[in-house]
Amino acid sequence: MNSAAKDAGPARQAWQRLPPRVRTWVARIALALALLYALYVIAGNVFINTPLGEWVANRKPEKFQIEWGGGYTFWPGRATVHDVKMKGHVARTYWSVNAEKASGRVAIWPLLRKTVRVPEVVAEGVTGGAQMKGERTPPPQARPGGWVLQFDRIRTDSIRGGYFGDLVLEGQGRAEVGFYKQLRGGALELMPSTAHFDNARLKSGKEELLRDGRIDARFAIARHTRAQAPGIRKLLLTDAALELDGKASAIKVDVDPQGKVTLTNVPGEGKAQVKLGLARGEVMPGSRVRWNVPVSGRDATGAMHRSALDVALDVDRDMHLVARTPAQHTGRVSLDADLMVRGTKILLAPPHESLRELLPRSSGHVVGRWHFASLRWLGRMFSDAPWLALDGSGLVDADVRVVDGKVAGGSRVTVPEVDAIAHVMGNRISGRASADARLDAGPNDELLPSLDLRMQRFNVAADDAPSQPYIEGNDLQLSLKTLSGVEREAMRQPGAMRELGNALKAHLTFANAKVPDLRAYNRYLPNEHIRFDGGSGTLSGDLTLDGAGVIGQGTLGVDAKAARMHLAGLALRTDMDTDLRLRRADIKRRNFTIDGSRVSLNNVSFTEPGGESRSGWWTRIDLDRAHMDWDKPISINGRVRVAMKDVGFLLSMFSKQRDYPKWVFKLIGSGQAQVSAKVQWSGDTLTLDNVQADNQRYQVKARLRLHGKSRTGSLYAHWGVLSTAVAVNNGNRDFHVMHAREWYDAQPALLR
Structure with missing residues (x-):
């Protein structure tokens, strides 16, 4: 007799020694379990492979929809489906996720407590993303008793790509995500999650931003309700880390004759290295960014320019940002910026106050040259001179000093060409000018803007007939100076000339401007007599x-020579x-x-x-x-x-x-x-x-x-x-x- 028979012998003997009634009930129970299992397998697979399953899952299609191509289940709480497609809508965010295959397990007993707990989901061939569009849908009022969705671990080793708006990520990725969400406006939590990509390619529309990249990310959001952290305030509860290393694209800057600036990304041999950490609104010490990109293009005259841009961010107790064009490059665009921000906090509650709080902690300098499509902002530096307007497109040379978030004395802005219009006593003076604006420090450390404007050619017309100039000239010079508080106070003293007691004075000079027709002056004369x-x-x-x-x-x-008069x-x-x-x-x-x-x-x-x-x-x-x-x-x-x-x-x-x-x-x-x-x-x-x-x-x-x-x-x-x-x-x-x-x-x- 072989060993199997020997082993089976005692078991059969033990079964035969049981009372007949017991053997009957044991057989019945085994049969019942087999029938129940068979029923589950039949019902579960029918549920998965007929429209019934999708009908049950899609009870609120305006918020969530899911469909799949088929699947199977052989154990209660466990299932595998193929060709999964999910999409949803929250506020202005429309999201979608597709997977070639997904397997998971649902805990049975928590369902009795209105909790859908999924200890693990394994997905293959995943793609997905989100985009913002339309008007924001007002969130529903929070109500008690909502079901809880708890996905402890969603794992995939085969992410194909993703998108957010026009930003598209392609490559070979893996990720592990977990989240907790209570319906009816309850709490949300993003559990500690990770993502990794190799051979990553990042695009904005059709323009490539990064290629051959490696991306590692970690992120988590503490549990909160919508009332506790609406919208962007969720960042104040977020811990995140990003490491990125790859080849960055080049930047092409083209300026047309009208001054319109077009920025495009083109293939190039740039380099991007990022190591950033964010903890509840603070940048983590040790964070650093290195970004180097070639810059090329054409200026408004059609001339080609080539340069490069280096950006570096280092975080310790403070944040130090440097951006510059290397000295060996001599393009029409240049930059040398060095800014220090005290501390590492970048987000506040409310978040829209963050920039206002960040500026007073910032000091440094920005020296550079850039072409602006509109120079109207230059005239706004002199709000006390509404009669002067500067506009048009042009190149700007700037040397701006910043101390505690404020532009400091010694700053200057030079514009080789700008459209200038000055309205003086009913006359409109206009021309293409060069401008040199400065910020000087006054006796009490007040900032005193000044401007030197020079028009190589100009014309003068009446305000009520701007298209009919009656004076044409060369080399008009206009200088503006802001008066200090000490100067304004002196002008209020007895005997001072009070008419100039506002914050600005200007000096206008020109010589030998041509008056082609002296009859233009008749608008100011009593024509009957003079x-x-x-x-x-x-x-x-x-x-x-x-x-x-x-x-x-x-x-x-x-x-005038040989003027005819009456x-x-x-x-x-x-x-x-x-x-x-x-x-x-x-x-x-x-x-x-x-x-x-x-x-x-x-x-x-x-x-x-x-x-x-x-x-x-x-x-x-x-x-x-x-x-x-x-x-x-x-x-x-x-x-x-x-x-x-x-x-x-x-x-x-x-x-x-x-x-x-x-x-x-x-x-x-x-x-x-x-x-x-x-x-x-x-x-x-x-x-x-x-x-x-x-x-x-x-x-x-x-x-x-x-x-x-x-x-x-x-x-x-x-x-x-x-x-x-x-x-x-x-x-x-x-x-x-x-x-x-x-x-x-x-x-x-x-x-x-």
Whole structure:
């Protein structure tokens, strides 16, 4: 007898020694268990391989859906399925996971406590990811009694890839994940989990970011409810570590002629090494990043540039970030940044306060060159000068110092080309300019921005007609300086010039700008009495401005040759030289003191009312005490001194030569005259009063008012023993030969 028979013999003998009733019940129980097992196998496999299983699992398809291609189960709580596809929707996040095969076990007894506990799931051929889209779905209100999902260990050694939005990861990976989630708004926990990838390839859309990479990651999130840590606040409960080593792609930077910057990733031999740890909002000491990438592209002129970028981050008690372009590279783009952040905490509660708290801990410098599609931010440095706008695209050279999160004195920004527009007293000055902005430290360590702006070419147009420039020039310079608190306080003292008491002052200079058509100035003149009928000239200016773009003081000079003018009813041609000296007297009314201003007319030729022509006449007008309102038209009043070749022009303003006594026009040949007068020019009214012209041989007194087409006034002339007076009332002339002086003195003054 063989050994098997020997072994079976005692067992059979023991079975036969049992009472028949016992043997019957044992057989029945064994049969029942066999039937139950068979029933389970049949029911379980039917459940898995018919739509019934998916119907039960997909009771809330708007939140979770799962389907599979088939499977089997041979033991209660254990199952294997193929071609698994899962997807779900939480808030704005849509996720999906696919697996070629998944095997797992469900603990039976915890189901009685409304807990689905899965000690282990093993998956093969896994892909998946998530993306954000649509509007955020409001979370449901938390309710008690929700089922608990507890997956202790989900393991796979064959991850094919994953994605998050446009970010795609390909390679050979393995991962082990566990999580706890109570439904109906209950607590969530991500248990300590790991992931590893070899031959990793990371892409953003179609652009490759990393290849031949090795990635190791560890992560966990402490148990919490949505109320305790909504949204991004989950990072404050997160522990994570990432190690990455691979070849990084290169960066291509292209700038089109309009200044639009395009960044693309292109194949290249860059290098990326990352070792980062995050613990509840703090970067772990020992973390480090090394990233080196080639940089190439074309600038706005079409010229090629090549460079490289090195980035390094080291974390100990503080965080130290360095980014620079190596010195041997001479591209149009460069960077040398060195920043130190005190401490290692980067996230706060609430997280949106993190950056605000991070900045005061940051110090260092950034030196670099970059092309900006818009330079509007440069003008915002001077918020006290809303009349100045800087825009357009351009290259920027910057040297910025940062101390405790604030830009520090000594910082500068240089822009070789920028579109600049300045609005000054109703005029629009525009051109392509170079700009040099600086931040200086004031007496009390306050930051004082300053700007030097230079336009190689510029034009000036009226604000209400910006497309019709009437001045074209070269080399305009505008400098802006922010006043310190000490300077502003000094300006508030008695006797100080308070009109410039705001935070900014500016200095504007240009010379010999061309005025192609002097008629452009007629918008400021009372055209009925003073206007330009043609000619060209030049304009020069040296002006100080305040923060509102209003002139504080300065000079304006107009120089014209053979200008055609209409003056007090007479047409004339003249060379003109004007030196207007401005000093603001009233900030609200734009009223200026123009004492010391001068107007010189040379080589004057004009035709008198009677048709007689004169040439070679000249005059020089000095404004001793005068005020001007800068408006349209300009208004002037004050006292003037005039030197003129003779009084011929003055006499012609009152009457024709043949109407005067014959001896009167002999005054014209009696030498130069010194004239003083009161002048008021307001709107379309020009008034001359207390005019006194004389030399050692004659004397002329006059008063005249021109209003629209109306002309009224009186004149007195005296030469030796001869004298006469004339009253002018529009086209009527009334001469007084007898008692001329007494009659003239009896006429009322036109100005007081």
